[in-house]
Amino acid sequence: MIDLTDEEILRYSRHIILSEVGGAGQQKLKEASVLVVGAGGLGSPVLLYLAAAGIGRIGIIEDDVVDVTNLQRQIIHTTDDVDKPKVKSAGETMKQINPHVEVDIYHERLTKDNIFSLLDRYDIVVDGVDNFPTRYLINDACVMKKKVLIEGGILRFMGLIMSIHGGETACYRCVFEEPPPPGTVPSCAEAGILGAVAGVVGTLQATEVLKIVTGVGEPLYNRLLQFDAEELRFHEVKARRNPKCPVCGENPTITELIEYAYTCETQAPGTT
Amino acid sequence: MNEFGPNSENSVGMLSFDDGKACPGPACLDITVQGKPLHYHGAWNVRSLLESQGENSAYANVRINGTVLRRRDFENIPLRSGDSVDFLYYMGGGK
Numbered sequence: 001m002i003d004l005t006d007e008e009i010l011r012y013s014r015h016i017i018l019s020e021v022g023g024a025g026q027q028k029l030k031e032a033s034v035l036v037v038g039a040g041g042l043g044s045p046v047l048l049y050l051a052a053a054g055i056g057r058i059g060i061i062e063d064d065v066v067d068v069t070n071l072q073r074q075i076i077h078t079t080d081d082v083d084k085p086k087v088k089s090a091g092e093t094m095k096q097i098n099p100h101v102e103v104d105i106y107h108e109r110l111t112k113d114n115i116f117s118l119l120d121r122y123d124i125v126v127d128g129v130d131n132f133p134t135r136y137l138i139n140d141a142c143v144m145k146k147k148v149l150i151e152g153g154i155l156r157f158m159g160l161i162m163s164i165h166g167g168e169t170a171c172y173r174c175v176f177e178e179p180p181p182p183g184t185v186p187s188c189a190e191a192g193i194l195g196a197v198a199g200v201v202g203t204l205q206a207t208e209v210l211k212i213v214t215g216v217g218e219p220l221y222n223r224l225l226q227f228d229a230e231e232l233r234f235h236e237v238k239a240r241r242n243p244k245c246p247v248c249g250e251n252p253t254i255t256e257l258i259e260y261a262y263t264c265e266t267q268a269p270g271t272t
Numbered sequence: 273m274n275e276f277g278p279n280s281e282n283s284v285g286m287l288s289f290d291d292g293k294a295c296p297g298p299a300c301l302d303i304t305v306q307g308k309p310l311h312y313h314g315a316w317n318v319r320s321l322l323e324s325q326g327e328n329s330a331y332a333n334v335r336i337n338g339t340v341l342r343r344r345d346f347e348n349i350p351l352r353s354g355d356s357v358d359f360l361y362y363m364g365g366g367k
Contacts, residue, residue: 040367064367074367130367153363155331160363175340176333180362193365226361235306237335237358 002027008100012054025214026054030100032213033057035118037110037138038128039086040064041198042152042205044076046126049206051094051101055213058094059122061106062086073195110134112257115141124148124212126205132179133260139164139172140257143248148212150205157194159201159227162220162239163208167248169221174242174249179260197229303355312351319346321357333360 002023004012008030015021015029032055036043039062050058066074066081066089074086081089087105094103104121108114110129115137119125125147127138135153142149143166151162151172164171204225211217224237247254301312305325318341322329334341335358341349351357 038366042366070367128366130365132362132364135364152366154365155361155363158361158363160361175335175360176362177340180330180364181343198366224360235358237360238338240338242340 004030008054011098011100015053020216021214025216028213028215029054029210030056032124033059033122034124034126034209035059035061035122036126036128037061037134038130039074039076039090040070040128040130041073041154041193041195042128042202043086043090043126044074045199045202046128046206046209047076047090047094048097049203050209051098051103053206053210054098054100055209057102057104057122059104059106059118060087060090061108061110061118062090063107063109073193073198075199110137112137112141112259115257116145119145119147122147124150124209126150126209127152128202128205135172136179137257137259140247140254142166143171143173144257150208152201152205154193154198154201156192157197157229159197159229160224161201161204161208161227162224163212165219165221170239170241171245171248173247173254174245175224175239177242177246194229197227200227200229300353301351301355302353303351303357305357306359316351317347318349318351318357321351322346322359325359327359331361331363333362334358335360 004023004026009016012026015026016023034050034055036046036058039047039060047058047060064086066077066084066086068082070077071079076093077086077089085107087107091103091105094101119141125138125142127135127149129135138149142164146167149164149166151164153160162172208220212219222239224239226235226237241248243250246252301316303310303312318334322332322334334346336355340360
């Protein structure tokens, strides 16, 4: 049953006019709930587009506050938001864009102690974190809970996106079995990120959410898409469930959540 | 034709980026790297390929014909004609 108000029908009319979406699709968006981990470079476009699209309930978990160095790419925050918790700043912006959307804010860090209870409250998870320990934690938890995860990462002029249906399609560990060895990936020292690259990847993540909720098209399951802004090129790599995957393989060795040490060596370079 | 010689002690061949011509040498490798056909001369392993392509092995994982390699095997795995090589990058940033 469709219970969109006249104002909502008008607001979402450019969605509804798409025959693949229609009123029924817009209703699915209204009934959907999405958890976005991180309200930074990736989280900004994801949250903006999901709110604008009319996702009924959106959770944001992030423990950071807005810094002036964030503003070159984290477009959900403004100069006036500096020093404000990112969840608060993001939530306020989303409400201004679309007051129909319910926003849950969690001003805390995602850990193995809170992740399962959070996942239980949402249909889909979007990864916008800035470090490998949390990235692997989210992947493993989504596999164990059989959740849909929209994975995304950025580095300098490059980005990566992969949609995962936990336990059904290739997961992050099927491709990247372990985090980079400590000491091999420089971090803490800024390697930089071209701001708009975060916009490209985050917008693709939001697109995947909208497609999956409405059932439009083919999700980026069992595929990994790499974006190279310098060459303006996308490179798609087919992925498949790895029978030896330590978390979703035939004989998984990871059966409980792991939190890798959060060190400089395992933090992504240049994106803090 | 741009030709690049070995650029480290691990490199053991010559690489041509001119993919429009047939490889003239007897020890010829025709492989696909990131979807692009490339011709190699001589024997190459994964490590030397990474270096010749200017890839940072700290970020790049390597997949050949659908199989992701262990990093410690990079120098032990030779390239063969017909191989399809993809570089899969660690990208941990989101903020």
